[in-house]
Amino acid sequence: MTQTDHAVPHGHFLDTPELPRGITRFWLVRHAVVEASARKTMYGAMDVPLCKEAMASQQGGYAALARRLPADAVWYSSPLQRAWDTAAQIRCAGEFQCPDVTLDARFIEQSIGDWHGTPHDQFLSLLSLPPNPFWSLSASELPPGGESMLDVCARVSHGLEDLANTHPGQDMVMVSHGGAIRAALSHALAIHPDIALRFTIQNLSISIIERINGLWRVVAVNELPDFRG
Numbered sequence: 001m002t003q004t005d006h007a008v009p010h011g012h013f014l015d016t017p018e019l020p021r022g023i024t025r026f027w028l029v030r031h032a033v034v035e036a037s038a039r040k041t042m043y044g045a046m047d048v049p050l051c052k053e054a055m056a057s058q059q060g061g062y063a064a065l066a067r068r069l070p071a072d073a074v075w076y077s078s079p080l081q082r083a084w085d086t087a088a089q090i091r092c093a094g095e096f097q098c099p100d101v102t103l104d105a106r107f108i109e110q111s112i113g114d115w116h117g118t119p120h121d122q123f124l125s126l127l128s129l130p131p132n133p134f135w136s137l138s139a140s141e142l143p144p145g146g147e148s149m150l151d152v153c154a155r156v157s158h159g160l161e162d163l164a165n166t167h168p169g170q171d172m173v174m175v176s177h178g179g180a181i182r183a184a185l186s187h188a189l190a191i192h193p194d195i196a197l198r199f200t201i202q203n204l205s206i207s208i209i210e211r212i213n214g215l216w217r218v219v220a221v222n223e224l225p226d227f228r229g
Helices: 003-007 051-059 059-068 081-092 120-126 148-165 176-190
Strands: 024-030 074-077 100-101 171-176 204-214 215-223
Touching: 024 081, 024 148, 024 176, 051 059, 059 081, 074 081, 081 100, 081 171, 148 176, 148 204, 171 176, 176 204, 176 215
Parallel strands: 024 171, 074 100, 074 171
Antiparallel strands: 024 204, 204 215
16 A cells, blocks of 8 residues: 555544544434333333433433533434433533424334233234344334334434435434334344344433445444433
């Protein structure tokens, strides 16, 4: 390789701890823990509230997220209250330039239709396909009155490309759900949703994806805040 070759930047390498500015980047935040009664059932896209006890004990996590997220990012949220309330808690813990959070239904959790509210121990008997080992159902399973994970990936993919075109070169925070964030990773990596469901996406975690020259890459998955603040 010549000296000239060495001088030409290539590959958009991340060689420092700081992420470069001017990149179309999504900071995907999963909502906080929901109330205990909801966690006993398959709540999917039901509009269940956050757990107040968990919120009180995890204030340090909200403060850590506020420090981690870029101050000048554009903010979006799933319209479900648990995502909206999580966004509000993070914003209250920091100082952000974006005055409002825009709701975007394309980043809602998977709807399981008529199966919503089913206790976990009864859910398996409803399935027509073997479930994914790391999700409650196969990506191809279509619940009656609901949507498959393939459907979720289609709407999330459309949402990502649309917002990336709307805000080129900008940071965007999206407060969303475990299924929708896995769908975003499926899109970024161009992998089947059943493979993307192998990712762990915990409550209050950040996953970061970028679009550069029309191509997507994954920067971080399931990055957890320091709950000690």
